[in-house]
Amino acid sequence: MFIEAGDIDALARGCAVLGTGGGGEVSTEALVARQAIEQYGPVRLVTLDDLHDDDIVMPVGGIGAPSVSAEKIGSGDEVEFLRAAVEGILSLPVGALMAGEIGGGNGLYPIAAAARMGLPLVDGDGIGRAFPEVHMASMNVAGLMPEFVVVADERRNSVLIRPIDGKWAELLARAVTEVFGGSAAMADYVMPVSRARGAIIEGTVSQALRIGRAVLSATNPVAALVEAVGAVKLIEGKVADVERHTAGGFVRGSVVVEGYGPDAGRLVRVEIQNENLVALEDGAVLACVPDLITLVDSQSADAVATEVVRYGQRVAILAFPCAPIWRTPRGIEIAGPRAFGYDFDYVPMEAGHGVQA
Amino acid sequence: MFIEAGDIDALARGCAVLGTGGGGEVSTEALVARQAIEQYGPVRLVTLDDLHDDDIVMPVGGIGAPSVSAEKIGSGDEVEFLRAAVEGILSLPVGALMAGEIGGGNGLYPIAAAARMGLPLVDGDGIGRAFPEVHMASMNVAGLMPEFVVVADERRNSVLIRPIDGKWAELLARAVTEVFGGSAAMADYVMPVSRARGAIIEGTVSQALRIGRAVLSATNPVAALVEAVGAVKLIEGKVADVERHTAGGFVRGSVVVEGYGPDAGRLVRVEIQNENLVALEDGAVLACVPDLITLVDSQSADAVATEVVRYGQRVAILAFPCAPIWRTPRGIEIAGPRAFGYDFDYVPMEAGHGVQA
Numbered sequence: 212m213f214i215e216a217g218d219i220d221a222l223a224r225g226c227a228v229l230g231t232g233g234g235g236e237v238s239t240e241a242l243v244a245r246q247a248i249e250q251y252g253p254v255r256l257v258t259l260d261d262l263h264d265d266d267i268v269m270p271v272g273g274i275g276a277p278s279v280s281a282e283k284i285g286s287g288d289e290v291e292f293l294r295a296a297v298e299g300i301l302s303l304p305v306g307a308l309m310a311g312e313i314g315g316g317n318g319l320y321p322i323a324a325a326a327r328m329g330l331p332l333v334d335g336d337g338i339g340r341a342f343p344e345v346h347m348a349s350m351n352v353a354g355l356m357p358e359f360v361v362v363a364d365e366r367r368n369s370v371l372i373r374p375i376d377g378k379w380a381e382l383l384a385r386a387v388t389e390v391f392g393g394s395a396a397m398a399d400y401v402m403p404v405s406r407a408r409g410a411i412i413e414g415t416v417s418q419a420l421r422i423g424r425a426v427l428s429a430t431n432p433v434a435a436l437v438e439a440v441g442a443v444k445l446i447e448g449k450v451a452d453v454e455r456h457t458a459g460g461f462v463r464g465s466v467v468v469e470g471y472g473p474d475a476g477r478l479v480r481v482e483i484q485n486e487n488l489v490a491l492e493d494g495a496v497l498a499c500v501p502d503l504i505t506l507v508d509s510q511s512a513d514a515v516a517t518e519v520v521r522y523g524q525r526v527a528i529l530a531f532p533c534a535p536i537w538r539t540p541r542g543i544e545i546a547g548p549r550a551f552g553y554d555f556d557y558v559p560m561e562a563g564h565g566v567q568a
Numbered sequence: 569m570f571i572e573a574g575d576i577d578a579l580a581r582g583c584a585v586l587g588t589g590g591g592g593e594v595s596t597e598a599l600v601a602r603q604a605i606e607q608y609g610p611v612r613l614v615t616l617d618d619l620h621d622d623d624i625v626m627p628v629g630g631i632g633a634p635s636v637s638a639e640k641i642g643s644g645d646e647v648e649f650l651r652a653a654v655e656g657i658l659s660l661p662v663g664a665l666m667a668g669e670i671g672g673g674n675g676l677y678p679i680a681a682a683a684r685m686g687l688p689l690v691d692g693d694g695i696g697r698a699f700p701e702v703h704m705a706s707m708n709v710a711g712l713m714p715e716f717v718v719v720a721d722e723r724r725n726s727v728l729i730r731p732i733d734g735k736w737a738e739l740l741a742r743a744v745t746e747v748f749g750g751s752a753a754m755a756d757y758v759m760p761v762s763r764a765r766g767a768i769i770e771g772t773v774s775q776a777l778r779i780g781r782a783v784l785s786a787t788n789p790v791a792a793l794v795e796a797v798g799a800v801k802l803i804e805g806k807v808a809d810v811e812r813h814t815a816g817g818f819v820r821g822s823v824v825v826e827g828y829g830p831d832a833g834r835l836v837r838v839e840i841q842n843e844n845l846v847a848l849e850d851g852a853v854l855a856c857v858p859d860l861i862t863l864v865d866s867q868s869a870d871a872v873a874t875e876v877v878r879y880g881q882r883v884a885i886l887a888f889p890c891a892p893i894w895r896t897p898r899g900i901e902i903a904g905p906r907a908f909g910y911d912f913d914y915v916p917m918e919a920g921h922g923v924q925a
Binding site: 296366367368369370371372373374375379382383386387389390 | 653723724725726727728729730731732736739740743744746747
């Protein structure tokens with residue numbers, strides 16, 4: 212199967228939904244991906260079974276606060292630069308690219324480079340959504356070590372991190388990204404196909420495409436999206452308050468939605484660290500990480516990113532289940548609410564209507 | 569020639585004088601060096617001419633605020649770890665160690681590892697004194713690029729920086745050091761002997777030994793030190809004020825010395841960024857970087873480090889000339905007063921008595 216220029220719109224919409232508010236700005240990445248495909252041809256989308264066991268998969272993405280990366284445009288050849296660095300380290304050719312995270316602009320990030328370099332793209336990613344920190348990867352949950360992480364900027368500075376664990380990878384990559392001005396390109400968990408099996412989340416590019424197509428072809432986009440991802444609509448209403456600041460390399464803050472229609476009189480607050488982390492109502496947890504919480508436009512079902520959500524917007528808040536690996540004890544430990552500093556246990560979104568935080 | 573355990577005291581005193589207040593804590597490094605020599609044998613001190621043109625010289629040292637490194641003790645095998653990283657990058661064995669800077673504890677830093685690993689130590693360094701920033705190296709003045717910098721911590725995290733220039737090397741290494749807790753081990757400007765010629769400052773280990781021996785054998789240590797380094801004594805007096813804080817990975821502040829005896833009624837202020845940068849009197853520059861400014865105990869001539877200088881200490885402030893490479897236009901550009909944010913031109917210490925800043 213190939214990703215054609217005509218697929219990018221649907222893919223971008225799907226990635227935005229899976230981005231849970233983050234994962235980087237989508238529209239610029241979509242533009243870059245579409246232009247590259249038009250110029251260099253479509254990108255072959257492959258499963259792990261289409262590749263050889265020892266083919267090297269290079270996950271790539273942008274790191275940094277989305278509010279910065281939206282304004283700080285890269286050179287366009289960061290992935291080529293990362294590939295050269297990785298091939299120098301491994302003395303092996305890269306066989307396929309993969310999105311480090313499918314959510315947001317990062318889901319589209321490898322496409323332009325794949326088109327230019329003629330490399331296939333793995334139908335999968337390392338999260339199944341977007342998460343703000345480097346060690347919040349399914350490969351980490353599966354017990355793989357990030358043997359090295361390469362962070363590069365548009366000036367052609369590069370930094371190779373060999374951390375003792377995922378947490379140090381995050382701390383070091385974040386500090387380097389800050390020096391680079393708040394956003395950078397990153398490759399981590401570079402691995403042969405044999406190690407990727409069971410460690411990556413397969414099928415997420417196809418899933419994003421399916422989500423986008425369902426929304427695009429629907430007369431009631433929100434209902435179509437709810438069905439496509441198996442979501443619960445937590446509330447529909449107007450954005451009544453937005454608090455947002457960029458600090459320590461992250462966008463942090465919260466959004467309050469005031470219900471209307473059947474939801475009149477209700478208030479739901481969503482708390483943010485690049486991505487939407489928790490949805491709360493009257494102190495009760497409606498949904499929380501690692502499950503997905505996405506604000507969408509109540510008419511178009513377009514996902515609303517944390518860095519652009521604004522007072523008065525009419526939105527629906529959807530919650531839908533994360534990939535099963537995130538619901539394992541180690542998955543919850545790495546990306547459950549306590550990993551983000553919350554003092555309550557994970558509540559699956561299916562059960563989360565009214566559990567006291 | 570060999571560095572024996574009995575040489576360490578003199579060498580440590582000399583390194584402290586060349587440290588101009590910084591370069592890292594000396595006494596711990598001296599202890600570690602002496603113990604390693606007693607256990608593994610003396611360290612062969614070599615000139616570049618004793619080595620082959622393609623032998624790899626690895627400059628090493630500690631990076632970070634001296635106030636942190638004095639309390640945050642390393643694992644003791646950081647240099648071995650750096651060596652393994654460097655040999656992995658180059659696919660070549662390291663032929664000799666060298667102090668990245670001769671000043672302060674960093675002048676002694678490679679000795680223990682050289683003893684343990686049986687590697688020779690180059691009689692020279694990359695500064696001829698101590699400087700606070702990574703790009704302030706004679707190799708940079710000579711036009712060599714820091715192709716890579718390796719920073720490692722005692723936990724065995726390592727970071728390989730491939731910067732586009734020395735300034736980016738400094739920014740990135742500093743941020744990584746901060747993540748590591750404020751001090752770390754570093755190798756930079758790793759190079760073959762053929763490139764080290766004319767780019768390093770040769771003979772500085774011997775010089776430090778000579779300075780230390782001159783002081784140790786003298787009946788008037790300050791006079792002996794003045795003669796040994798060709799210094800001017802700017803003032804002798806009591807420390808009347810110390811302002812010091814650790815920020816952004818550096819110790820910054822100032823020390824005011826109030827003269828007594830023949831200097832009664834005079835006040836000299838020394839400004840600090842890890843090292844002593846400028847000596848001022850009534851707004852006039854007495855001496856400034858890249859020349860060396862060292863506070864010494866007025867009785868013992870022991871150098872007083874910026875992180876321990878205290879109110880009431882009786883000291884002499886000495887100024888003496890830097891290595892000639894620092895007085896070239898590029899040397900002044902990299903480490904003259906303007907490189908540290910001062911709005912005045914370099915004044916050679918020989919001429920600097922009363923030039924208005």
